Amino acid sequence: DVKVTQSSRYLVKRTGEKVFLECVQDMDHENMFWYRQDPGLGLRLIYFSYDVKMKEKGDIPEGYSVSREKKERFSLILESASTNQTSMYLCASSLLEYTEAFFGQGTRLTVV
């Protein structure tokens, strides 16, 4: 079974801190995605990557950056956390374009 693992289930950070959210997949998938999920807004794509060191902006990249140094790992970085970045963050991976995505369990981030 494909496994997508996010480093933390719950995280509390202070305003202005630099925050790293880590995601690892174990099935050699090409594509990886970061979403945030907020009540009433559904899932919104922050960034995605289709290859090592490659990244593309999603719909809401502002305030975030990403890193993909190795194929299995995709990190989301909040350069200076703000309270409006309090959210559920979901990582996903897929083997190829136009195939099903596998999700991690989510990281609920609270910025105080």
Added chain:
Amino acid sequence: SQQGEEDPQALSIQEGENATMNCSYKTSINNLQWYRQNSGRGLVHLILIRSNEREKHSGRLRVTLDTSKKSSSLLITASRAADTASYFCATDAAYTGANSKLTFGKGITLSVRP
């Protein structure tokens, strides 16, 4: 911007009834997928239908796709209390650079009463 929009936003039915959920989208797609999310968890893939397919079945799930209307429906037959969850449609539309991005709608909350 989000590509897919589900309808209705919330649905409450009795166990044993069928549940029909709809999704509309704006631009041409390569495929459309449905996912399920139990409260506070990650999403689980249910079914994928390609743009050249019109109908697909998987167990108690039936998905249809009408590309002329840019819409899809998910039917869950003989619903169970365990089907209570949020359901999302996702579209995989190619964009400039030919690298697709998977975008989701806001979701439908399904409650199945025992």
